[in-house]
Amino acid sequence: MPPRLRLSNARVPQSVRCQRLLCQFEIPTAVRYASTAAATTPAPPIEQMTISPPPIASSPPSQPPSHRSPEHRRSQLLRQYTSLIRTTPLMVFLQHDNLQSVEWAAIRRELNKAMQKVDAQIAAEGRNAPALAPHIKVQIIQTSIFDVALRIVEYFRPSQSTLEKGKPPSAVDPATQTSAEISLSGDRDDPTLTHDLSRAAQSAVRNVKGQHALSTLLVGPVAVLSIPHVSPEHLKAAMSVLAPKAFGYPAPTRKANPDWHTLSVQNGLSKLNILAARMDNQVFDVDQTKWVGSIEGGMDGLRSQLVMALHSMGSSITNTLEGAGKSLYFTLESRRNVLEDDQKGEGATGDKAE
Structure with missing residues (x-):
């Protein structure tokens, strides 16, 4: 068999090596055009550079930061x-x-x-x-x-906890107990967060x-x-x-x-x-x-019993008030009849004396 030749010892022509080096260090065309366009684009105004960008919320409003890890x-x-x-x-x-x-x-x-x-x-x-x-x-x-x-x-009570901390109460959904004011900083210990996994709820x-x-x-x-x-x-x-x-x-x-x-x-x-x-x-x-x-009858039966109790209570109160008035009326009428009879008797005796 003929002897094997090692590629590491094989000599590569100089022209081929130069072409490889040029391909490795050659700047792409897109990069050259981008650098040329950046050089010709005017700089942004000073006002835009001095104003800081708004903070990016670390969590969406539907899932506010939690003091307890929600994954557990x-x-x-x-x-x-x-x-x-x-x-x-x-x-x-x-x-x-x-x-x-x-x-x-x-x-x-x-x-x-x-x-x-x-x-x-x-x-x-x-x-x-x-x-x-x-x-x-x-x-x-x-x-x-x-x-x-x-x-x-x-x-x-989220409103009470926020008032104790000297902050105005935030809008809280009574069904989920979540605050409408979500901190953009994404701090899980923010006192304005009032959901069930917040630090305010755990401390309260x-x-x-x-x-x-x-x-x-x-x-x-x-x-x-x-x-x-x-x-x-x-x-x-x-x-x-x-x-x-x-x-x-x-x-x-x-x-x-x-x-x-x-x-x-x-x-x-x-x-x-x-x-x-x-x-x-x-x-x-x-x-x-x-x-x-x-x-009996569930809640409808209980409501009907309550209505009957209130109706009977009202009728008993009415009868009591009417009874007091009627008794007073009959007492006055009987007294008037007695006085009239006395006056008639006095008149009859005076006529006989004359």
């Missing part, structure tokens, strides 16, 4: 819990003891069936009420984060820890039954499924609902205990919750 799961749970508390006027707190996923699925199935029956009954009666069954849910909560969410909703509720009525109950494994409207009928049906013995409600019969008597449902219900309820920002115990569920 705890922050997302806090926002979820505050939204749930603000939009749910009726919540029932239950203590659960190591329920299995099969038991939770069976309990949710029976609860959904009971809620659908109540919706069908309301629709059959011709009452104009929205269907609540798709929105009634039972979910397990993180008690420590839920306690913070409760304190933020109950005690945090730090000193009221443990003062809420539900703080003593939010210990251990807790689940929440959320009903988006105050409906005594749905509450009674839910308690008839979850805790019929504790509330004194009749349990579903085996003939009417055989699935409720299955082993998975009964094992799950034996591990549930009703703690309390939160209704229209007030804490109710088991007896008060039972009284709400015993209202």
Whole structure:
């Protein structure tokens, strides 16, 4: 075989090497034209150069800077819990003891069936009420984060916090508790930020820890039954499924609902205990919750009872006032008749004497 030649030792002609160097250091045509155009373009005015450009927001207005990192799961749970508390006027707190996923699925199935029956009954009666069954849910909560969410909703007032800091109150959306004034500097500790993950919200509720009525109950494994409207009928049906013995409600019969008597449902219900309820920002115990569920006709029935009570109260007041006036009138009339009889008697005796 002929000997192999190494390329490193091969000599390259000088003309080829010069062409390579010229190609490497040659200025592109576009760069030459750009430099020529820049040299001929006039400089901007002095006013434009002296005015500083406006600051660029580090975050969009729809997502203001947060004192708590919004990417963390705890922050997302806090926002979820505050939204749930603000939009749910009726919540029932239950203590659960190591329920299995099969038991939770069976309990949710029976609860959904009971809620659908109540919706069908309301629709059959011709009452104009929205269907609540798709929105009634039972979910397990993180008690420590839920306690913070409760304190933020109950005690945090953005207008008061801004006034204490000597700043005018900003426009705050009551649904999201977010301020309309967003700092362009993007400072996450800006006191004008008043959303749930802001530093102002965290500082405002730090000193009221443990003062809420539900703080003593939010210990251990807790689940929440959320009903988006105050409906005594749905509450009674839910308690008839979850805790019929504790509330004194009749349990579903085996003939009417055989699935409720299955082993998975009964094992799950034996591990549930009703703690309390939160209704229209007030804490109710088991007896008060039972009284709400015993209202006949739901909220419409309660309104009709209130109208009847006010009507009867007004009629009783009217009768009382009229009775006082009538008694005074009869007293004066009887007195006048007595005086007239006395005058007639005196006149008759005077005639006889003459």
